[in-house]
Amino acid sequence: MSYGDFLHALSPYNYHVPKVFKNYFSKYTGVVEKILHIADVDKNGQINFCEFFFFVLMMNTSDRSIKAVFKKTGGKMNMKQFSEYLTKERKASKFGKKIDMLASTDDEFVSTNLTMTKNIFAGRSEITEQDFIHVKNIINELLWHYEFHQFDVDANECISGHDFAMTLIINFPYQ
DSSP states (O other): OBHHHHHHHHOTTOOSOOOOHHHHHHHTHHHHHHHHHHHOTTOSSBOOHHHHHHHHHHHHSOHHHHHHHHHHTTTEEEHHHHHHHHHHHHHHSHHHHHOTHHHHTHHHHHHHHHHHHHHHHTTOSEEEHHHHHHHHHHHHHHHHHHHHTTSOOOTTSOOOHHHHHHHHGGGSOOO
16 A cells, blocks of 8 residues: 555544645654654555555554553564564554454564564564654654645645534444
């Protein structure tokens, strides 16, 4: 999938037709590169299934699970421990349990897992729970930035009240 399709898939609550991606990408190159530095592990300009799966898995890993695993490892993890944790999460996730295709892509998944883990660690030998949560929070903020700019943003970098209200729809309970 293209980078534009990837970002659109990660911000599904914007009900607008996506704007021309190249405009956003050229204006906010740094924002896009920070997300894709982690996601596009083979740097080929596309997101494959394993990259997409691993990225979504990492972003959807619950804080409770993260807290528990970091507690088991004494508050810090090295790259090997972190990679093994995400491999375990992969097979335990609801999505992972449903996909037969994952068994046939084990080698690719391991390779993607190791490279993405290296990107998350960014040269550090260990990370803490707070380090990982910080990485996830930064990525979430970057995704919100992308989603915000899919609305009609004016010269003052503001959206209308109507567009703002549309962003809140996902927070209302459905019964």
